[in-house]
Amino acid sequence: MSTRSARTLIIAGLSVLALAACTSNTPEAEENTGGNAAPQGAAAGKNDEPGQKVRIGFSAPAADHGWMGAITKATQAEAKKYPDIELIVAEGTNDVSLQISQVETFINQKVDAIVLLPFDGAALTPVAVKAMEAGITVVNVDREFDSPFAARTTILGDNYGMGRSAGTYVCQQLEGKANSVVAEIAGIDSLPLTQDRSRGFKEALADCGLKVSNRVAAEFTVESGERAAANLLQAAPKIDAIWNHDDDQGVGVMAAIKNSGRKEFFVVGGAGSANVMRDIKAGNSLLKATVIYPSTQGADGVRLARLLVQKKALADLVEVEVPRTIQLYAPVVTKDNVDQYLPTAFES
Template identity: 30%
Template sequence: MRRASTKSRLWSNLMLGAGTAALVAGAAQAAPLVKECGKTGEFVIGFSQANNAEPYRQHVNDQLTAAAKKVPQFKLQIADGAGNVNTQTSQMDNFITQKVDLILISPFEAAPLTPVVARAMKAGIPVIELDRKTVGEPGKDYTAFIGGDNFKIAEEAGKYVADKLLPQGGEVAVLQGLPSSTPAVERLNGFKSGVKDNPKVQVVAEQAADWLPDKAQTAFAAMLQAHPNIKAVYASNDMMAAGARLAAKGAGKLDQVKILGTDGLPGPAGGIRAVAEGEWAATFTYPTGGPEAIEMAKSILLDCAEKVPTVVTVPTTAITPDNAKQLMQN
């Protein structure tokens, strides 16, 4: 059984998988992360996905699957939490019972899934959290967190509104995701922080739409009735941005309202196309963390790492009319 020799080797492995990802260092406790490991072994990785129905979640699944296929020793099992904390808890418990070698999880909600993550850690199974966090401290209550910085991504969106879209000021609205999820809270606060760069920009309405386009359409239609002079809306994901556009169209305000999304998904229904074709003003990519998660799993399971970076932060890309068409071709 071979142990990872140095911290620098682990960082090298992660950098190869993460490309330009920013790695925020911190080490898990200096003890073996798994009892069984080695390059000649075969390992099962369980992934508890929050909800396969969301396009972003499917994008995560696709990138994880593609990365795992490049590692012959890995078998990836994806479980659909279906947007239900009880379902996701049961699936996590099943992974623990099966004694999988490592667990990945994107928790649908933070607090309700914290206990089952603790059970996995107590059973000696490393847990890497993707995109969303449970309650606790990475490196202690779970092995590591990999994802974008939701606050900074939304803050960049806010600054784009304040500096580029509405330099003369104006009323703006925010469509928040599921309030009990960490990204929803961080994106709301980040956007509000970003628009503060311009005191003439006022956030006059904010409402949760739970990441769903139909709820976003209903919510933004009501916002436009209450605040007919809204000039921009920031949606915390691309699906809600699509719903907001339908509401603006229904109100006859497509020319008045600038729409911004978050996710920057590829494909015909994604945010990149919407910006490229002039439907939205911008969207901001939220990286899946899939390739980085598989690189970390390789360090733990194949290289027998005794410690890993407890936070891996993957940067965003602003998708605007300046680069959207080029990105569609990539």
């Protein structure tokens, strides 16, 4: 691993430690021993104790693929763990106007907080600002708003980090093979998240003297994944490694590969679906790894919204307020560590 790659992974690791703080506030964590005392309720071990009732509105896009469905499911499950949370879930929608209307309804209901994964961050920015101006705590999930005034805290996956992690893994597997052919099956090319993933992948490969020799784009669906992979396999008579951005579209990718009968390469997935992890664990597939894009972001948003409304902090940090931005880590899952990640994986 190059110095630059190592530095990137270390920085990403610090981010995930920050997140772990909001998900590990157990009584055993540590005791408040005096000195610079934390705010009321923020002492370690206190955060999970019942506090004031918190009404949280949650809105996300339609669950039209496994990852998005897992976001909503995990959010609802997390809210049920806390007797002081009342979660109001709006129906998932890819209609921007309808999602804006949902947030307007939350404002009229005078909820304490809104956890919002916008279908379009820019389009939902004005109504999120309106909610904040109404005194409602907004937690922005995954797709960023255009204004820093639209949310108190933002929880992000690491799309660039996904590409870096995938590229670093490919470099490790192809070490010493300077003429290796690396292919990439991206998601929707017009999306910034796809562009970030591709940029991270390209830069990680450059660190070890490799490049993307063949690239196609799909649309995060099974059907588009199968079409894109079939086109790639037809255009590239030799491939050593493929990185597929998304495990949902990867169902189609793997179908196209099976139909081709080709086996000279290995495949790295993206997002971290349970079916891919099971294939990795079984060891009888071309799938050797996948890069996590957490489907826990909405659940983490609910936890943070509760802490913010109850004026608590992350008990494992010295900082006395919840951070403005938390970026989740993008680890590589292999046969060696798959059991660690399977419990929170989503079904494609």
